[in-house]
Each structure stands twice: as C-alpha cells, then as structure tokens.
Amino acid sequence: MREPGVILMGVALLLMLGAVCFAMELPRIEAAIETQATATLADVGVRDLRIEADGRDVTLYGTIAFAEIGLEAARRAAGEPGVRSVDNRLVMAGEPNFEFGPDGDIWLLAGRLPTPESRQELFDAAAAIVGQGNVIDETEVDAAVTEPPWIPTLPRLIQLLRQVHGGPGLRLRDGTLTLTGHTSSEGMRDRLEFDVGEIAEAAETGWMIANEMVIAPVAVNRVAQNRIRRLLREQPIAFQGRTDALTDDARTAIAGIGELLDAFSDTRVEILVRTDAGSDPDDDRLLSIARSESIREVLSASVHPDRLLAFGYGSDGPTDEGGDGGGRGVEFRVLHRP
Incomplete structure (x- = not known):
C-alpha cells in the first residue's frame, strides 16, 4: 500500500532537486544570454546599450537615433538561442x-x-x-x-x-x-x-x-561718409569685367579713402557691394561678396581690419542712404563705434 506513496515522494524529491539545480544554474544562463545578445547588438547603433535577462525573457535599454535601429535590435535579440521574449524599451534620442x-x-x-x-x-x-x-x-x-x-x-x-x-x-x-x-x-x-x-x-x-x-543702429559719422561719397563721385570703384579684380584707378580711390579714414579712428566701416543682375542670383551674391572682400583687403593696408566689415548683396540689397554713393554698386557706411 505504501509503494505509490514512496513513488510520489521520490518524484517530488526529483522535482525539487531539478528546481534547485535550475535555480542555481539560472544566473549563469541569464549571464550567457546577456553577454551573447550584447555582442550581437554591438554594431546596431544603440547608445548606452544595456540588456537584462530575467530567465529567458530579455529587456533592452538604451537610446537610438532612428526607429529602424530599435526594430533591428529587437529582431536580433529575439533570434538569440534561449531567448523567449524581448521587451524593447529603447528610447528615441533627441538632437543637440x-x-x-x-x-x-x-x-x-x-x-x-x-x-x-x-x-x-x-x-x-x-x-x-x-x-x-x-x-x-x-x-x-x-x-x-x-x-x-x-x-x-x-x-x-x-x-x-x-x-x-x-x-x-x-x-x-x-x-x-x-x-x-x-x-x-x-x-x-x-x-x-x-x-x-x-x-x-x-x-x-x-x-x-x-x-x-x-x-539697434548707432550714429553715422556723416562728415566722413559724405567725404567718401564726394571722392567716389570723382573716382568710382570699378572692376575688371565681371570679376572681383579691381582696376588700378579703383585701387587709387581706395587708398584715398584709407587716408581719409585715418582722421576718424573712432569709427568702423562697412563695405557694402551690389552687382548688376546676371543669369544666376546666387552667382551675383558670390561675386558681390568677393568684390567687397577685394576692397577690404586693399583698404586694410591703411585701416585696421577689425574696423572693417565687408559684405555683398548680389543684385539686391539696401540702397545708399542719403543719396547716390557714387561707387557704381559700392557703398561705404562710416559708423561710430558703439
């Protein structure tokens, strides 16, 4: 009569022994899953990747730049031997x-x-x-x-x-x-x-x-600016064709402006250049910028470069305030230092 009871007790003991062995082996199994999955996902593109295994269930943590990266990471993790399920907790990263x-x-x-x-x-x-x-x-x-x-x-x-x-x-x-x-x-x-x-x-x-x-504009030095305008009416600044190369007369005119500005050391000067409209507005802008830099380079021989700002507007841009600047697309604004 006691044989069935002995058998049941033996089965129970075997189950308990198996459970104990599995419990002792579980950390090793989880560690192996985490290690292998981390290696598999190393090149996916997850930042600060962390993988946690709870038995055969895996959870992914980290940040991703694109949703596709998260999908690929979950797919690879699910394909690892021993993995039963994947909880994807990867979050989308923002830009700086x-x-x-x-x-x-x-x-x-x-x-x-x-x-x-x-x-x-x-x-x-x-x-x-x-x-x-x-x-x-x-x-x-x-x-x-x-x-x-x-x-x-x-x-x-x-x-x-x-x-x-x-x-x-x-x-x-x-x-x-x-x-x-x-x-x-x-x-x-x-x-x-x-x-x-x-x-x-x-x-x-x-x-x-x-x-x-x-x-928030600062005061214009009208005396210096008007003198430059008069000088440019007598000797306009010109370029060699549709290039940024200055003519010899233009270099002479710029040298004269430099001598004039020597008496106004408390000012800064903006060199603003416009061009005639060409076939491409972007080319017009680049040409006008190059021309303004050519003028700045020559003028910096007599005026400290930190006092000079050069810019080109292409075939658009602000008009010469106070009248014709006389420079055929070249304007000098002489401003008091703020």
Missing part, C-alpha cells in the same frame, strides 16, 4: 540644442549636448568672445541626445558672433538655427546670416535658418 545670447549684463549659454567634450568646446567658444566670467553656463550633458556629424560646427557658429557689434545671439532648436539678440547694422546682421548658412550647408545639417535679430 543650445542657446547663446545676452541676458542683461551677462551672457547665457544653455542647452543639451551629448558629451562633456562637446559641452566644454561650446563653452570655450562663448568665453573666448565675451570672457569666461561673463558667461553663465546652463548647458547639460544628456545621454538621450545624439552626437550627429555636425556637432563640431557649433563652436564655429558661436565664434562668428565675434564679428558682430551689439548683443548678437544664436539658438538651435528643433532643426532651426535662429539669429537672435541685436546688432548695430543691417550689414552685420546680413553678413552673419550668410556665414551661418554657409557653415550649416557645408556640414549638411539640414537646418532651417531664421533671423530674429533686431537692428
């Missing part, structure tokens, strides 16, 4: 963002960046312009932020603000780079917008460029 500009008497730098190195480089660029003690750094390093190929361009963009008088700023958010703050002239604002666009395009960022910068 930042804002730099004046805030009262100081400058505020804020945003989210992917690495300590990228954060430090951005701060160093800001401090180089306004001084380390004048920057309040509220940037954060966030593991959920991607590190796109264009991340090294951010410090270069901030460095462009060095050439702009006033309180210029930049804001990058949701794929739009916006010029903010204020400056003292349209020429400076437009030159900054052009240079920012050139860097963004070269880095293939795909950003939209927006301009919210306010013009």
Whole structure:
C-alpha cells in the first residue's frame, strides 16, 4: 500500500532537486544570454546599450537615433538561442540644442549636448568672445541626445558672433538655427546670416535658418561718409569685367579713402557691394561678396581690419542712404563705434 506513496515522494524529491539545480544554474544562463545578445547588438547603433535577462525573457535599454535601429535590435535579440521574449524599451534620442545670447549684463549659454567634450568646446567658444566670467553656463550633458556629424560646427557658429557689434545671439532648436539678440547694422546682421548658412550647408545639417535679430543702429559719422561719397563721385570703384579684380584707378580711390579714414579712428566701416543682375542670383551674391572682400583687403593696408566689415548683396540689397554713393554698386557706411 505504501509503494505509490514512496513513488510520489521520490518524484517530488526529483522535482525539487531539478528546481534547485535550475535555480542555481539560472544566473549563469541569464549571464550567457546577456553577454551573447550584447555582442550581437554591438554594431546596431544603440547608445548606452544595456540588456537584462530575467530567465529567458530579455529587456533592452538604451537610446537610438532612428526607429529602424530599435526594430533591428529587437529582431536580433529575439533570434538569440534561449531567448523567449524581448521587451524593447529603447528610447528615441533627441538632437543637440543650445542657446547663446545676452541676458542683461551677462551672457547665457544653455542647452543639451551629448558629451562633456562637446559641452566644454561650446563653452570655450562663448568665453573666448565675451570672457569666461561673463558667461553663465546652463548647458547639460544628456545621454538621450545624439552626437550627429555636425556637432563640431557649433563652436564655429558661436565664434562668428565675434564679428558682430551689439548683443548678437544664436539658438538651435528643433532643426532651426535662429539669429537672435541685436546688432548695430543691417550689414552685420546680413553678413552673419550668410556665414551661418554657409557653415550649416557645408556640414549638411539640414537646418532651417531664421533671423530674429533686431537692428539697434548707432550714429553715422556723416562728415566722413559724405567725404567718401564726394571722392567716389570723382573716382568710382570699378572692376575688371565681371570679376572681383579691381582696376588700378579703383585701387587709387581706395587708398584715398584709407587716408581719409585715418582722421576718424573712432569709427568702423562697412563695405557694402551690389552687382548688376546676371543669369544666376546666387552667382551675383558670390561675386558681390568677393568684390567687397577685394576692397577690404586693399583698404586694410591703411585701416585696421577689425574696423572693417565687408559684405555683398548680389543684385539686391539696401540702397545708399542719403543719396547716390557714387561707387557704381559700392557703398561705404562710416559708423561710430558703439
């Protein structure tokens, strides 16, 4: 009569022994699954990948730049030997963002960046312009932020603000780079917008460029500006055909402007150039910029380059305020330093 009971007890003991053995073996099985799955997913593109196995059930943690990466990671993990199910908890990463500009008497730098190195480089660029003690750094390093190929361009963009008088700023958010703050002239604002666009395009960022910068003009030095206009009426600045090469007479005229400006050391000068309309507006813009730089190069022999801003508007652009500039598409604006 006791034989069935003995058999049942023996079965129970065997089951208990199996359960104990499985419990002792489970950590090794989980560790093996985690190790193998981590190796399999190493090249998928998951940032800060972490895999946790609970028995044969696997959970994925980390950040991804695209949904397709998450799908591929889950597919590979599900195909690992011993894996029963996959809980995909990978999260989409955001792109870096930042804002730099004046805030009262100081400058505020804020945003989210992917690495300590990228954060430090951005701060160093800001401090180089306004001084380390004048920057309040509220940037954060966030593991959920991607590190796109264009991340090294951010410090270069901030460095462009060095050439702009006033309180210029930049804001990058949701794929739009916006010029903010204020400056003292349209020429400076437009030159900054052009240079920012050139860097963004070269880095293939795909950003939209927006301009919210306010013009807070400074006083024009009418005496110096009127003297330059009279000089240009007598000897206009001309170029050799449709190129940026100055004629000899143009170089002589520019030298005369340099001598004139020597008596007005408390000013800065904007060289604004327009061209006749050609077949391509983009070519017109590039030609006018090259021509303005040619004038700046010659004028910098007698006027410090830091006092000179050169920009070209192509076949569009502001008219010469106060009358005909006499330079056939070349305008000089002489402004008091703010």
